[in-house]
Amino acid sequence: MALSYLVWMLLLSLVGGLGVEGVGLACNWGTISTHPLPPDITVKLLKDNGFNKVKLFEAQPGVLRALGNSGIQVMLGIPNDFLAPLASSVGFAVKWVSQNVSTYVSKYGVDIRYVAVGNEPFLKTYKDSFLQTTFPALKNIQAALIKAGLGEKVRVTVPLNADVYQTDSGLPSGGDFRSDIHALMISIIKFLSDNDGPLTINIYPFLSLYADPHFPVDYAFFSGNSTPIVDGSISYTNVFEANYDTLIWALEKNGFPSIPVIIGEVGWPTDGDSNANLQYAKKFNQGLVNRILRGQGTPKRSDAPDIYLFGLLDEDAKSIQPGNFERHWGIFYFDGTVKYSLDLGKNKTLVPAKGVRYLERRWCVMAPEANIADPNLTESINYACTYADCTSLGYGSSCSRLDTRSNASYAFNMYYQTMNHQKDSCKFSNLSVITSINPSQGTCRFEVMIDVGKHDTRATSSSAGGLQNLAIRVIFVLILIIYGGVC
Numbered sequence: 086m087a088l089s090y091l092v093w094m095l096l097l098s099l100v101g102g103l104g105v106e107g108v109g110l111a112c113n114w115g116t117i118s119t120h121p122l123p124p125d126i127t128v129k130l131l132k133d134n135g136f137n138k139v140k141l142f143e144a145q146p147g148v149l150r151a152l153g154n155s156g157i158q159v160m161l162g163i164p165n166d167f168l169a170p171l172a173s174s175v176g177f178a179v180k181w182v183s184q185n186v187s188t189y190v191s192k193y194g195v196d197i198r199y200v201a202v203g204n205e206p207f208l209k210t211y212k213d214s215f216l217q218t219t220f221p222a223l224k225n226i227q228a229a230l231i232k233a234g235l236g237e238k239v240r241v242t243v244p245l246n247a248d249v250y251q252t253d254s255g256l257p258s259g260g261d262f263r264s265d266i267h268a269l270m271i272s273i274i275k276f277l278s279d280n281d282g283p284l285t286i287n288i289y290p291f292l293s294l295y296a297d298p299h300f301p302v303d304y305a306f307f308s309g310n311s312t313p314i315v316d317g318s319i320s321y322t323n324v325f326e327a328n329y330d331t332l333i334w335a336l337e338k339n340g341f342p343s344i345p346v347i348i349g350e351v352g353w354p355t356d357g358d359s360n361a362n363l364q365y366a367k368k369f370n371q372g373l374v375n376r377i378l379r380g381q382g383t384p385k386r387s388d389a390p391d392i393y394l395f396g397l398l399d400e401d402a403k404s405i406q407p408g409n410f411e412r413h414w415g416i417f418y419f420d421g422t423v424k425y426s427l428d429l430g431k432n433k434t435l436v437p438a439k440g441v442r443y444l445e446r447r448w449c450v451m452a453p454e455a456n457i458a459d460p461n462l463t464e465s466i467n468y469a470c471t472y473a474d475c476t477s478l479g480y481g482s483s484c485s486r487l488d489t490r491s492n493a494s495y496a497f498n499m500y501y502q503t504m505n506h507q508k509d510s511c512k513f514s515n516l517s518v519i520t521s522i523n524p525s526q527g528t529c530r531f532e533v534m535i536d537v538g539k540h541d542t543r544a545t546s547s548s549a550g551g552l553q554n555l556a557i558r559v560i561f562v563l564i565l566i567i568y569g570g571v572c
Contacts, residue, residue: 359481
């Protein structure tokens with residue numbers, strides 16, 4: 086009896102260590118980085134922090150292989166550039182599904198649950214570029230999934246920005262879809278409903294604050310301290326719930342009161358703007374995680390939607406057309422180090438990535454003897470920031486308070502790191518020098534990049550999952566032996 090009890094405790098300990106218990110979290114995994122965290126390390130990071138669902142923006146072989154047999158459910162995205170060929174040819178859709186869905190499901194054990202066709206294709210800034218191709222592409226991908234025998238396992242969806250609906254009254258109850266795309270939206274929603282697919286919406290309270298300096302700050306968070314917006318019998322104290330319920334009102338008005346809704350992206354950036362900082366990001370994301378752990382819905386829908394945090398890691402090569410903050414949405418820095426603590430429930434907090442290897446601890450800085458009045462300085466800084474990420478230097482950002490010399494050093498170092506410490510990458514008209522002393526100061530981090538060429542990729546998440554499954558089987562064999570002996 087004592088031995089069997091010990092074995093059971095060992096089994097429970099092992100299963101608990103695999104993250105089976107507890108509420109799972111979902112997030113977006115973007116990879117637009119000059120030095121991306123290796124996929125196997127990223128998958129381990131996801132699992133270590135309790136993420137059991139992930140949304141990808143495109144099909145990348147290394148990423149998908151790393152997710153094989155990981156226990157993580159996948160929403161696989163299709164970039165907008167693929168919409169036109171997918172819309173024009175069912176054959177192209179069949180080939181895409183075969184190469185990027187069927188292969189990874191059957192050969193690698195990737196748990197693909199959704200294919201996300203396009204990414205916010207109806208944004209007003211796209212000027213109707215994808216209005217004619219999104220719905221045909223959606224239908225062709227659905228047909229391809231059915232042809233591949235995956236129609237019941239893998240659902241289709243279209244991640245849309247919250248600007249596809251609006252309210253003329255300023256209240257959620259006034260919600261309806263934009264007049265210019267109303268008929269198209271109804272056609273897409275009906276198609277999703279007929280095929281058991283969810284509607285996916287991205288909601289960004291941060292952008293409300295970014296776009297309007299007079300937006301009430303507290304209303305962007307979940308603290309309940311803001312002046313409520315009263316809509317009939319409902320009082321809204323945060324923009325997330327008001328925005329989501331505006332959508333639900335729009336769905337109800339158009340005959341779709343119960344279609345499942347997924348929040349495809351929601352989060353808060355940590356740099357690149359005065360409102361994008363660690364304190365606000367922690368406040369917002371902790372409130373969001375608390376809602377997820379409680380299974381909390383909204384006044385119009387008590388059932389909590391699936392919510393994918395945006396995002397997992399910073400991406401230093403993303404377009405900054407929306408703003409400098411665009412490269413800083415991660416709850417982790419680019420290398421998987423923790424930005425701020427989050428209470429994940431059950432006495433768990435965020436833990437960093439393990440096994441990350443870096444370039445040598447060297448930085449490129451402005452030489453002590455260099456003169457800030459040197460006529461080549463401005464041109465050198467501009468050159469460095471053309472090819473490297475200098476968004477942390479912007480107004481209100483983490484490095485905005487540097488003096489001229491440190492400002493130049495930051496730019497030089499980002500170029501040096503981005504170029505992998507290559508020969509001559511720290512030569513800026515005799516203005517720079519290499520140092521082994523970390524020049525970081527205050528909130529400003531002088532990075533050392535990941536050495537993407539020196540990672541041991543033998544222990545992938547797939548093999549790790551196999552070892553874990555083997556360990557479970559061994560424990561069960563021990564149990565059978567023990568109870569067999571007793572009998």
